[in-house]
Amino acid sequence: MDQQLRDHLNTLFTPYANREMVGELKEELFVNLQEKYSDLKSQGLDDLTAFQKTIASIGDIQEILDGSAPPLVHMDFSMKNLAQGDFKDVAVLDGKFNSSNLRKADFSGSNLVNSSFKSSDCQEANFVGANLSGALFKGTSLKSADFRESILDKTEFRNSDLNHANFDYQVLKGTVFQYCSMKRTSFRGATFHQVTFQCQLKHTDFTGAIMDKLTYALLKGSKADLSNVTVR
Template identity: 45%
Template sequence: MNDKLKNYLDAIFSPYENNPQVRELKEELYNDLQEKLNDLKQEGYEEAEAYHMTIETIGEINDLVETIQIKTNELQQKIGMDFSKSNLKHSDLRSSNLQDGKFNYCDLQGSDFSLSNLTNSSFKCSNLDKSKFDGANLTRSIFNKSNLKGASFANCILDHTSFLMSELSGVCFDHLVFNGTVFDNSGLRGASFRHAIFRNVSFKTDVKKVNFDGATMDKMTYAILKGYKADLKNVTVV
């Protein structure tokens, strides 16, 4: 790694370090410049001359960075507004404040909401196949009638979240804590809740092929699951 080149780019991009898209741009630009620098040195240029020639190829990047920043600000200004019926496939929404956002009837396949605040957000009838919510706050969020196959929820907050009539087959919810969460009429075949904690959770759906090994739950949740013939031989009731 060329420390001088890295320090140069760090200085240019320092005002934008909190923007994930700008960080990705910097990483891509560094790799391209490093390759250019190596090529020049192989052509016989001295280190200092090759460095200056490499820097000169950057050109004016402020406009590009500013464009990314403007798009991010426009998205942030829509907090609480309606994104419904939008094509947002593979969107990078990491670490965003999207409280009260509406994403109903959206195509969000492969989108990344990791570490975002999605409190009170709505995802009704949306495609969230292979989406990521790792570390996100999904308190009181609504995912009714949505496709969530392949979605990731590691370290999520799922207090009073509704997954009513949604497709969650094969999704991993291991080690998570559920308070007042609703899974009624959802597809949960092959889903895993190993070592999860349940308080006042509703599972009025087919749970015979769901893994609850090592889970801890209150008596009400246990009664609902037992009524729907879940395998509860390795759970703890408190």
């Protein structure tokens, strides 16, 4: 039955063979379909009925590729070479992008709530407009990454390289920056609400930033230049 599932997926994806990330998505769907088929069999369905119900659950491939389908959950893109990968406007909740090459990958406009990027190379990655609420970046290389207009509610950056990263005019709520390298990181015009910093920030740009008293108090002890910020 596994081969029948693979053959069916290959047929469905044939028109989209040139699209980015088709191979990864097809493999993830195959694993999900195997689990679906096994579950239906355990309910007492015969082979043919279980197979028909399984393939009927796939939905519209075009919608999945365009990101208009219901969000994918728990997809695992770990330990893969996805440099310059096209993840624009995708929806992957609780996804795993650990120990992968994601240099210059495009995540703009994507929904990546609660996703994990541990020990990955995300240098120059584009996260503009992405929803990264609850996401975890730990031991991640994010040099020159662009986070403008993204959602960073309770996002955690731990032990990561954020040198030259761009957070200009960003609104940060409950975001955590712990033991990160932040040389020439830019927060120009950003707004801070209960943001935690445990980093050396001597060369971080906070020009025009607006922050609450708690965030300001934390930053004062980190050698940050706060001469051009507003406290509210």
